[in-house]
Amino acid sequence: MIHHNTIAPRDAQWREQLRKALTAKERTAIPRCRMPELDAAYRVTCNEEVNQGISRGQAVLEATRCLDCPDPACVSGCPVQINIPGFIKNIQRGDIIQAAAVLKETSALPAVCGRVCPQEKQCESKCIYHKMGRQPVAIGYLERFAADYDRDAGTPAPEPPSPNGHSVAVVGSGPAGLSFAGEMVRLGYKVTVMEALHEIGGVLKYGIPEFRLPNSIVEAEIDSLRRQGVQFMTDVVVGKTITYDKLIADGYDGVFVASGAGLPRFMGVPGENLVGVMSSNEYLTRVNLMGAGRKGYATPVKKGHRVAVVGGGNTAMDSVRTALRMGAEHAYIIYRRSEKEMPARVEEVCHAKEEGVEFLTLWTPVEFRGDDKGNVTTAVLQHMRLGEPDASGRRAPEPIEGDIMELDVDEVIISVGVSPNPLIPRSLEGEGLEVGRKGTIEVNEDMQSSIPALYAGGDIVRGGATVILAMGDGRRAARAMARAIEGR
Ligand code: FAD
Ligand code: SF4
Numbered sequence: 001m002i003h004h005n006t007i008a009p010r011d012a013q014w015r016e017q018l019r020k021a022l023t024a025k026e027r028t029a030i031p032r033c034r035m036p037e038l039d040a041a042y043r044v045t046c047n048e049e050v051n052q053g054i055s056r057g058q059a060v061l062e063a064t065r066c067l068d069c070p071d072p073a074c075v076s077g078c079p080v081q082i083n084i085p086g087f088i089k090n091i092q093r094g095d096i097i098q099a100a101a102v103l104k105e106t107s108a109l110p111a112v113c114g115r116v117c118p119q120e121k122q123c124e125s126k127c128i129y130h131k132m133g134r135q136p137v138a139i140g141y142l143e144r145f146a147a148d149y150d151r152d153a154g155t156p157a158p159e160p161p162s163p164n165g166h167s168v169a170v171v172g173s174g175p176a177g178l179s180f181a182g183e184m185v186r187l188g189y190k191v192t193v194m195e196a197l198h199e200i201g202g203v204l205k206y207g208i209p210e211f212r213l214p215n216s217i218v219e220a221e222i223d224s225l226r227r228q229g230v231q232f233m234t235d236v237v238v239g240k241t242i243t244y245d246k247l248i249a250d251g252y253d254g255v256f257v258a259s260g261a262g263l264p265r266f267m268g269v270p271g272e273n274l275v276g277v278m279s280s281n282e283y284l285t286r287v288n289l290m291g292a293g294r295k296g297y298a299t300p301v302k303k304g305h306r307v308a309v310v311g312g313g314n315t316a317m318d319s320v321r322t323a324l325r326m327g328a329e330h331a332y333i334i335y336r337r338s339e340k341e342m343p344a345r346v347e348e349v350c351h352a353k354e355e356g357v358e359f360l361t362l363w364t365p366v367e368f369r370g371d372d373k374g375n376v377t378t379a380v381l382q383h384m385r386l387g388e389p390d391a392s393g394r395r396a397p398e399p400i401e402g403d404i405m406e407l408d409v410d411e412v413i414i415s416v417g418v419s420p421n422p423l424i425p426r427s428l429e430g431e432g433l434e435v436g437r438k439g440t441i442e443v444n445e446d447m448q449s450s451i452p453a454l455y456a457g458g459d460i461v462r463g464g465a466t467v468i469l470a471m472g473d474g475r476r477a478a479r480a481m482a483r484a485i486e487g488r
Helices: 012-021 024-029 056-065 073-077 084-093 096-106 110-116 128-132 139-152 175-186 215-227 244-249 280-289 314-325 346-354 423-427 467-487
Strands: 167-171 190-194 231-233 254-257 277-279 306-310 330-335 358-361 363-370 376-389 395-408 411-414 454-456
Touching: 024 056, 056 084, 056 139, 073 084, 084 096, 084 139, 096 110, 096 139, 110 139, 110 215, 110 467, 167 175, 175 190, 175 215, 175 254, 175 467, 244 254, 254 467, 277 280, 280 314, 280 411, 306 314, 306 363, 306 395, 314 330, 314 346, 314 411, 330 363, 363 395, 376 411, 454 467
Parallel strands: 167 190, 167 254, 190 231, 254 454, 277 411, 306 330, 306 411, 330 358
Antiparallel strands: 363 376, 376 395
């Protein structure tokens, strides 16, 4: 048996020998590599990245597990169809820079996706190893390894082609906007990204905490775009400080709207306006983007001792784990279904549990109560059971009559979903922009809206989705807009 942790980096000859020496059966017998992690007791005291990344030796051995299936199902499981066997085989051969080059053919932010994509529900869920009753190839770990190696090696960004004389504007600097910008600059367009906040990165900066996705990783990707010629403007609120019509009058040939879904939803239960109850968007933005709780920053944020986070998605896990790092003594997840139905990544749930988060599943708040100063003190919780599947395909929660409990809290973070940012759709109401029932911008298969020069993608089109889907939209929109502009 070959153990991951006993393998050290070796030379190309050793790797070739390893590949030839092992039969498919032997390769499938290699155990899946394990991601080294910071100890739970230590990591809750700081913001350091929990997952430490696999070593080169681990990566080569993990890549050796891949059977190079003739019809690789993993590729169809990836929303942007990365050439998975292609990049994995390069790692196995020891050509990590080439592995990263294969990733970059399809993904603008491989170091980000390798960290935050729900691989267990996407590419890894389709890996042939499942059919053998074994753990899938660790595609996400390998993606992260190759992207980090490439960045640390300082591989230069490709030289952009000579300018083609056209310019395009991007509204919003999250993964959809960044991916669109990367594609367009590589096609010779002058690209200007306009961002309402004072930082570039969208949810990657203001939402996902550094213990999961360090800012330095996002910054490196943004710097690479800058070096390729993308211009970034912060504190520009399109629809307020500048209108769509003005952008077109200024000579932009097309506008890509990637303004995301940053509008928090609330539950509509009594007491949601008490002091100490807030949305996860507000909480995470204060802490991640505005430095609340850190030395030298004046941004206020409540540091609760008994913090309840309502919801079961990644945002809820990020909020509850942030609350622990802000000093909470008791941190709860309150979720109305069972753990099986939780939309959060399995890894995030696991990490939250290791860090001491208490999970109250099959409970939902029906009221929040406060003291005479208006501070929240109690969450009144209704016990639920699961009934028949609803429109989402998950079993619908139903209240168990009379089964109520009270939980002492001094801070509540509501994380029950988001809606599209309404500013752009509202600002174009009279101009024929088609908007869906839930406030999303309606687009065709080219991501083109009912206003021909306006394309849109990411969460503003899908509602809350994922980083990789937003990036895929950016890429598709860029190619279609370029075809339209060049055909004009
Ligand atoms: P965003 O990332 O939201 O970026 C939109 C940007 O547009 C923002 O910066 C906003 O300020 C800006 N903007 C809005 N209006 C204007 C305007 N009028 N003018 C100028 N700028 C404007 N997905 C995963 O795949 N894995 C995860 O682990 C994961 N974890 C998450 C954790 C949290 C806390 C949150 C909130 C989301 C998470 N997601 C995760 C979802 C994922 O981050 C989003 O689906 C993705 O970021 C959407 O990308 P986007 O580019 O469409 O929008
Ligand atoms: Fe490799 Fe698994 Fe994809 Fe097959 S399905 S090519 S074994 S990663």
